[in-house]
Amino acid sequence: MARHRKSKLAVWKFASCDGCQLTLLDCEDELMTLADQVEIAYFLEASRRRMRGPYDISLVEGSISTPEQEEEIREIRRQSRFLVAIGACATTGGIQALRNFADVRQFLDIVYARPEYIKTLKKSLPASAYVPVDFELQGCPIGKGPLLELLSAFLNGRRPNIPSHSVCIECKRRGTVCVMVAQGIPCLGPVTHAGCGALCPAYRRGCYGCFGPMETPNATSLGEWLQAHGTSPPNLVRLFRSFNAYAPPFQEAGERYAQVPQVDDPS
Amino acid sequence: MHRSRKLTIRVDALARVEGQGALHIQVRDGQVRALRLEIYEPPRFFEAFLRGRRFDEAPDITARICAICPVAYQMSACNAMEGALSLTVKGPLRDLRLLLYYGEWIESHALHVFLLHLPDFLGYDSAFDMARHHPELVRKGLHVKKAGNALMAKIGGREIHPINVRIGGFYSVPSRQALLSHRDDLTRARDFMVEALHWMAKLDFPEFEEDYEFAALYHPDEYAILEGQIRSSKGLLAPVSAFEEIFEEIQVPYSNALHWTLRGGGSYMVGPLARFNLNFPQLAPLAREVATSIGLVPPVRNPFKSILCRGVEILHACEEALHLIERYEPPERPQEAVAIQAGTGYGASEAPRGILYHRYQINSQGLIEDAKIVTPTAQNQRRIEDDLRKLVPSLLSLTKEEITWRCEQAIRNYDPCISCATHFLKVHIDSR
Numbered sequence: 113m114a115r116h117r118k119s120k121l122a123v124w125k126f127a128s129c130d131g132c133q134l135t136l137l138d139c140e141d142e143l144m145t146l147a148d149q150v151e152i153a154y155f156l157e158a159s160r161r162r163m164r165g166p167y168d169i170s171l172v173e174g175s176i177s178t179p180e181q182e183e184e185i186r187e188i189r190r191q192s193r194f195l196v197a198i199g200a201c202a203t204t205g206g207i208q209a210l211r212n213f214a215d216v217r218q219f220l221d222i223v224y225a226r227p228e229y230i231k232t233l234k235k236s237l238p239a240s241a242y243v244p245v246d247f248e249l250q251g252c253p254i255g256k257g258p259l260l261e262l263l264s265a266f267l268n269g270r271r272p273n274i275p276s277h278s279v280c281i282e283c284k285r286r287g288t289v290c291v292m293v294a295q296g297i298p299c300l301g302p303v304t305h306a307g308c309g310a311l312c313p314a315y316r317r318g319c320y321g322c323f324g325p326m327e328t329p330n331a332t333s334l335g336e337w338l339q340a341h342g343t344s345p346p347n348l349v350r351l352f353r354s355f356n357a358y359a360p361p362f363q364e365a366g367e368r369y370a371q372v373p374q375v376d377d378p379s
Numbered sequence: 380m381h382r383s384r385k386l387t388i389r390v391d392a393l394a395r396v397e398g399q400g401a402l403h404i405q406v407r408d409g410q411v412r413a414l415r416l417e418i419y420e421p422p423r424f425f426e427a428f429l430r431g432r433r434f435d436e437a438p439d440i441t442a443r444i445c446a447i448c449p450v451a452y453q454m455s456a457c458n459a460m461e462g463a464l465s466l467t468v469k470g471p472l473r474d475l476r477l478l479l480y481y482g483e484w485i486e487s488h489a490l491h492v493f494l495l496h497l498p499d500f501l502g503y504d505s506a507f508d509m510a511r512h513h514p515e516l517v518r519k520g521l522h523v524k525k526a527g528n529a530l531m532a533k534i535g536g537r538e539i540h541p542i543n544v545r546i547g548g549f550y551s552v553p554s555r556q557a558l559l560s561h562r563d564d565l566t567r568a569r570d571f572m573v574e575a576l577h578w579m580a581k582l583d584f585p586e587f588e589e590d591y592e593f594a595a596l597y598h599p600d601e602y603a604i605l606e607g608q609i610r611s612s613k614g615l616l617a618p619v620s621a622f623e624e625i626f627e628e629i630q631v632p633y634s635n636a637l638h639w640t641l642r643g644g645g646s647y648m649v650g651p652l653a654r655f656n657l658n659f660p661q662l663a664p665l666a667r668e669v670a671t672s673i674g675l676v677p678p679v680r681n682p683f684k685s686i687l688c689r690g691v692e693i694l695h696a697c698e699e700a701l702h703l704i705e706r707y708e709p710p711e712r713p714q715e716a717v718a719i720q721a722g723t724g725y726g727a728s729e730a731p732r733g734i735l736y737h738r739y740q741i742n743s744q745g746l747i748e749d750a751k752i753v754t755p756t757a758q759n760q761r762r763i764e765d766d767l768r769k770l771v772p773s774l775l776s777l778t779k780e781e782i783t784w785r786c787e788q789a790i791r792n793y794d795p796c797i798s799c800a801t802h803f804l805k806v807h808i809d810s811r
Binding site: 125126127129130131132134135137138140141143144147152155156157158159160161162177178181206207208210211214216218219220222223224232236252253308311312314315316317320322347350354355 | 392393395399421422423424425426427428430432433436439440443444445446447449490494495498504505506507508510514517518521522524525528536537538539540542543545549550551630637713784787796
C-alpha cells in the first residue's frame with residue numbers, strides 16, 4: 113500500500129455571507145483534531161497558506177453570480193476529486209437568487225449610483241448549474257453536525273449519513289408540539305429538509321425553510337393548507353421566496369401564488 | 380539604499396479576512412504611486428430585494444449579509460423598525476438583547492484575536508500552524524470563542540443566523556436556570572482574557588501612529604453596543620437619524636467599492652479602537668483596570684494595538700454578560716405588541732467591527748419601500764487605504780515578502796468583513 117498521505121482539503125467562497133465556512137471554524141472542539149487529520153491546503157478565511165491543487169475534497173460555499181466565478185468553479189471542479197456544495201447559496205443560489213425573479217439592472221440602479229461599473233450575471237445560481245457536484249449539504253447556514261458527519265464520512269471512505277426527511281420528523285423526535293396544529297402558526301416544516309434539529313418550532317415560531325426543500329416535498333399541498341387557514345398569497349410568495357427561493361419546489365410554489373391577483377395584506 | 384527601488388506588491392486574495400479582497404501597491408522612487416484595496420466580493424443587492432418585503436422579515440434577511448455578526452444586523456434592523464413603529468424595548472427584553480449581543484462580541488472578537496490576527500504577530504500562516512507551537516493558547520482561545528457562541532445559541536437558537544430575534548423582542552425567552560449554566564464558561568473566558576492581555580501586551584507592535592478621527596456610538600448609561608448617539612473624536616454628538624448628513628457615500632471610478640467619508644472631510648475609523656478611545660470610562664471596572672495595568676489608555680493611535688482593544692472588549696463583554704445573567708428574571712412576555720404604521724426608522728448598533736447603520740421606510744401595510752444599510756467595513760475602507768499609504772514608505776528596507784505580510788497585517792487590524800459590505804464590488808480599473 114502507498115505511503116499514508118493526508119487528504120488535501122480546500123474551502124472556496126463565492127457569493128455568500130461566509131457562514132458555512134465559519135461553521136467549520138465554529139467546531140471549536142473538533143477543529144484542531146481535524147487540522148491534524150487533513151492537510152488544510154486552501155482555506156483563505158483561516159490561513160495565508162495556499163497549496164496548489166489537485167485537492168482531495170473541496171467545500172464550496174456561495175452562489176455563482178459573476179462571469180469570473182463561472183470560470184473559477186469550473187477550474188475548482190477540474191482540481192477536485194470530491195466537490196461538495198455547502199449551504200443554501202451553493203445548493204440553490206441563496207437569498208441573492210431573489211434577483212432571478214427581477215430585472216438585475218433595476219437592482220443595480222437601486223443600490224449603486226454608477227451601476228455601469230458593476231459586472232454581474234443575470235442570475236445567482238448553485239454550483240450544480242455549472243459543474244457536476246458530488247454532494248450537497250443544505251442549510252442557511254449548514255449545521256455543525258452534518259458538516260462533521262460529511263468530513264468524517266469522507267475521511268473514512270463511506271457515504272455521509274445525512275437524513276433527507278422533513279423538519280416535522282425532527283420536531284417529533286424533539287417532542288415539540290406542532291406549532292401549526294396547536295397554534296395556527298404558518299410553518300414550512302413539512303416541506304423543509306432536516307438538519308437544524310427543528311429549531312424554530314422549539315422557539316415557538318414557524319419554520320421558514322432555511323434548509324431548503326426536503327426530498328420529494330409536497331409544497332402544493334402545504335400551500336393549499338396554509339391558504340385555507342388564512343395565509344394570503346403574497347405572504348405565501350414571501351414564505352417560499354427567501355433563502356432557498358430558487359430551489360425548484362420552492363420556486364414553483366412561489367410562482368403559483370405570485371400569479372394569484374390579490375391585494376397585499378400583511379396581516 | 381532602497382530609495383530607488385521599483386516595487387509592485389499584489390496580494391490577489393487576502394487571507395484571514397471575511398470575504399474576498401485583493402491588494403495592489405505600486406512603489407516608484409520611494410513613493411507610493413498607486414494603492415488599491417480591491418474588493419471583488421460580488422454584489423448581492425440586499426437593499427434592492429428588501430423592497431416589498433414585510434417589515435418583520437428585515438432582521439432574518441439582513442442577518443444573511445454577514446455570518447460573523449448576524450446579531451449586529453438583527454439589532455440594527457430591530458432598532459430601525461422599532462423606530463418606525465414608535466416602539467421601545469425595555470427592561471429584561473433589552474437585557475436579553477444585550478446578552479445575545481455580548482455573545483456575538485465574544486465569539487467574533489475571539490475568532491479575530493486568536494485565529495486570524497495573532498498568527499501575524501507570532502509569524503504563522505494560520506492558527507493551525509500556530510497551534511503546533513502554542514497548543515494551549517489556541518485551545519484556550521477557542522474556549523473563549525465557544526463561550527460566546529454557546530450564549531448566542533442559547534438565546535438565539537443557533538450561533539450563525541439566530542432564529543429567535545423579532546421586532547419587539549423574541550419568539551421565546553430562556554429560563555433563569557438556562558442562563559445560569561453559562562456562568563462557569565464565561566468566568567473561565569474572562570479569567571483567561573486577563574492572563575492573555577498581559578501576555579499580548581508584550582507582543583512586538585510595529586511603530587505606527589496616526590491622528591485618526593474616531594466615530595462610535597455613545598450611550599449615557601453603558602459602553603454603547605445596542606444603541607446610542609453618534610459620537611466622534613472631534614467633538615460631534617448627534618442622533619443616528621443624522622448619519623447620512625454627517626457621513627457621505629462616494630463611488631469613485633478608480634476604486635472598487637463605495638467609500639464613506641465625513642461629509643466635506645476625509646476618512647474616519649469605526650470599531651474597537653474608536654470605541655475604546657471614545658468610551659473608555661464606561662468599560663467594566665475590571666476591563667479598565669487590566670487595560671490600564673498593561674499601559675493601554677486612551678488615546679491609542681496605533682492600529683496594530685486594535686488586537687489589545689478587542690481583548691479588552693472581550694473582557695468587558697464577559698463581565699457585563701455575567702452581571703446580566705446574575706440579575707436576569709424572565710420577562711412576562713417574550714415580545715412587546717407591534718402595531719403597524721407607516722414611517723421611516725433609523726437604527727444603529729455597534730457591530731464587532733463598528734457602527735452598523737440601517738434605515739427603512741415602510742408603508743401603512745408594513746411593507747418596506749426603501750432600505751439603506753451602511754456596514755463598518757465600508758466606512759473603514761478608505762481609512763485602511765490611508766493607513767497603507769502611510770505605512771508602505773516606512774517598510775521599503777524590508778523584503779517584498781515581509782512588506783506584503785506587514786500590509787496584510789495592517790489590513791487585518793480592521794478585521795475587515797468584506798462579505799458584510801454589500802456595496803463592495805469589483806470595477807474596471809484603468810491601467811496603462
